[in-house]
Amino acid sequence: MLTTELKKDLEPISVNTRADMVELRLREYLNKKELKTGDLLPTEMELSEALGVSRNVLREALSRLRMLGLVESKKKRGMVLTNPDILGSFERVLNPQRMDTSTLKNLFELRLVLEMGLADLLFVRKTAKDIKELEAIVKNGKFEDDDVFRVTREIAFHGKLYEITGNDTLKRFQIMLLPVFDYVLKNENRSVKSNISHTDLVRILKNGTKEEFVVGMREHLRPHFELLKNL
Amino acid sequence: MLTTELKKDLEPISVNTRADMVELRLREYLNKKELKTGDLLPTEMELSEALGVSRNVLREALSRLRMLGLVESKKKRGMVLTNPDILGSFERVLNPQRMDTSTLKNLFELRLVLEMGLADLLFVRKTAKDIKELEAIVKNGKFEDDDVFRVTREIAFHGKLYEITGNDTLKRFQIMLLPVFDYVLKNENRSVKSNISHTDLVRILKNGTKEEFVVGMREHLRPHFELLKNL
Structure with a gap:
């Protein structure tokens, strides 16, 4: 013994x-x-x-x-x-249910950082076709209050932004982060409303400047930034 | 047969x-x-x-x-x-020598996106102590032309920015991306000079606004953004 x-x-x-x-x-x-x-x-x-x-x-x-x-x-x-698939293993472990709170918080923030940093690539790579596709996604904005519609369009809109960057790693990375985002958003404070809609962001991307887009995206994401304070 | x-x-x-x-x-x-x-x-x-x-x-x-x-x-x-270590396997495969050009390019861009998106977290989380540490890192800026000094301070400065975010995942992620950045920068066009130095960025972080910081960081990273065109 x-x-x-x-x-x-x-x-x-x-x-x-x-x-x-x-x-x-x-x-x-x-x-x-x-x-x-x-x-x-x-x-x-x-x-x-x-x-x-x-x-x-x-x-x-x-x-x-x-x-x-x-x-x-x-x-x-x-x-x-072989050429390693750099995100393959990341994909294998990314299950929000088995992450501790600080990892969830970190990944939530990571996605906000990415979103805020996209402007430069977007303004270099956007095409007229991209803008048209974004416009198609944002129309019917009147259903914004319907939850299922809202989430579907949210994913379609932000996913399309990542697609415009032409960066596959970035695009795949954000798809992987979606479940985390979803998981955290269950606790979102719906009383905080943003003054910049998807429609506004498309307008800025079409006719505005990078600087305006960053400011617009910040306001668009304000409910999420607010949420950070409670995490 | x-x-x-x-x-x-x-x-x-x-x-x-x-x-x-x-x-x-x-x-x-x-x-x-x-x-x-x-x-x-x-x-x-x-x-x-x-x-x-x-x-x-x-x-x-x-x-x-x-x-x-x-x-x-x-x-x-x-x-x-167990709580998976979400970045552990990523770390295991991240060797720039065995990545194809498009993966290298994607990861290089990913780091630029992160850097451009940091402002919001930085302005929420910065402390007087952080600013003092950044000031210590950027002084002796006169050696900027010495390559070894330049790279060391480059890493120390940007590393400290990630540290200020208080986000360990983000910090570890950027450390992992360093070899990729290094690898790509061997081809950097040194003729493109930025008008915003580390010292300027610290000044903005101390007394300026988020918006000014984003504009400053964009100018600071201009040589890298220029490089993207040739990748």
Whole structure:
């Protein structure tokens, strides 16, 4: 029977330590050797021998790298390095239900920061076609009070803005952040109303300046900024 | 010997398919059951039986979930759900050397968007102490032409801005984006000079308005925005 003190002083080695270490070692190896996309990795046998671990542990670590999109198994060639999907794993863990309050708050703020920072890209990349599409999204504004309509159009409108930036990473990132936004907005204070509607923002994007757009977006997002104070 | 056509029509099943499927199935299960942080998972035996897969395949998938920070093995309790580290895996794959040009460009733009969107959080959260620290960072501005000094102070200054937001996710995110920024900046056109220095930005943050700060930051980042045209 172990004494409580010994248990406290000597933390048990996690069952996962070896796979963690092998995964880290392999990532360090890939970076140190400055391997590039398409380069071939040593065989499983060579790797497990060099690392002094069983094939099972090695395979576990390699499986993680495959999930991250760092390596790919090619029939008859072996493992090659790939262009990682940088947002793939982010997508896998982004479930608002299992986030602590401070992470939720941080991601909510992150989206506000993105939204406030879009103006420059928007004014460089917007086309007449984009403006037309935004105009189509915002018409029927009279239904603004209907909740389902409101949320659907909210997503369509802001999603279209991200699309105009022409930046796929940004666009995908904001889609991932939607559930978080949704989750936080359940607590929104509906008594705070913005004086700038989607229609106003489209008008500014069409005929106004970047500076006006930033000011307009700030007013448009005021109910969300207000919410920050209570988080 | 297979005909080329058959090879093209029937893609070989990836060696990894089963672990991929089990991983996906487990993540769906966690979401569907609306399991929360701290909840206990079924045992490995129960899971492998329900999924109809070997313990090895199951363990491979569970190892991935552990890496993502979705589950944790607790001695004597079994596997429990954890608060995922949402940026951990992002950190694991962010190596500019293995990114394609469009991903690099997207992340470069993403950082510019963040930088342009910081003003609101900065003006809500800045303290007199923060301003003092920024002032300490920007003094000795006369060495601006020394490259090493310039980069070090660049990182210190912008890093401090993210710190002022009080948003750890944002701060960590920008630290991760630094190598990308660095990588892209090797191609920077040094002939484009900004008329707004760090010192000017600190002055605006101290005595100016949000609106002035956005305009100042835009001018400060002009060499980077110019670079976008060539990417």
